[in-house]
């Protein structure tokens with residue numbers, strides 16, 4: 171059973187980690203953004219995913235309410251800011267207690283990720299402000315204030331950790347949301363800590379701001395997890411799956427395999443990305459699954475990442491090989507329509523319609539904005555309203571936040 175079916179708000183950063191629960195002997199689950207797991211052996215502790223930097227002290231408090239044992243390992247399921255950045259608080263706890271500092275364990279690509287993060291920090295901070303707008307001001311602060319604690323032990327494929335006394339932990343690599351992903355297997359308890367292979371939502375297999383994700387390999391990793399017959403699977407975001415863990419894993423894997431096959435089939439039939447994006451939807455039996463609701467990621471984002479994986483950037487339309495600027499195109503359109511007023515009139519009609527109508531209105535209003543004339547400010551204001559309206563019907567955390575945060579920016583541009 172899934173203990174917590176999260177909506178976007180449950181996936182929000184306002185969920186500070188509190189109240190670790192023992193889900194199997196010596197395995198404690200601490201819900202946060204993302205989740206943390208404590209694996210307790212006879213001689214020491216492994217902390218899987220210390221979470222966001224700001225949540226590190228809470229993670230330590232929760233651990234110390236359970237045990238005084240030394241933390242031997244901090245294991246990163248992957249190097250994302252919401253999983254691998256609470257480490258400084260754990261290192262400080264070790265210092266204060268006179269413990270040896272823990273080994274930090276992650277896949278070999280975690281260190282490379284951290285190098286890329288440091289190199290592109292300005293861009294990342296900007297996109298975090300957009301993607302995590304529902305955290306309030308400064309979603310990008312997790313990037314701006316990041317302290318990087320790279321792995322002291324890294325591995326390529328498989329790693330066994332024997333430093334906890336009576337408990338052995340296995341780290342297994344798979345590609346999925348990232349190229350540096352680990353899922354942790356605790357054989358004696360038959361528990362998997364799955365990181366963001368499992369997010370209690372349609373997998374986040376393609377997201378507007380991020381680098382390539384790995385849809386087919388993600389399915390393979392989930393199938394590998396099902397093959398060990400876990401009694402509990404801890405998600406990276408959301409809850410813990412128990413009796414239905416294998417079903418969740420296989421249904422999720424099936425959806426990813428289906429998407430990969432469908433996009434490839436259409437490409438081989440000669441379709442281009444616009445048609446594929448417009449038409450691909452999960453079959454009803456998958457789309458209706460409680461495991462695959464678009465609460466964080468969504469299907470069209472995954473389709474976009476599959477396209478990026480398999481094809482170049484050419485979109486099938488030779489007009490776009492060397493495109494004119496949006497401003498030049500908009501100026502021509504406005505000259506033909508006799509100015510902004512006729513566009514505003516049509517935008518008003520479409521604004522009252524469906525989400526698809528509102529989407530169409532967004533494209534129309536862009537002509538007014540990009541043309542940059544005297545009505546551009548009003549264009550920004552109307553665009554802000556349209557973005558808010560689109561956001562209201564958007565289930566996906568990522569899409570909702572991008573629409574809401576860009577609405578704020580458009581409203582500001584209307585008055586600047």
Ligand SMILES: [Zn+2]
Nearest residue numbers: 204252366406
């Ligand atoms: Zn995550």
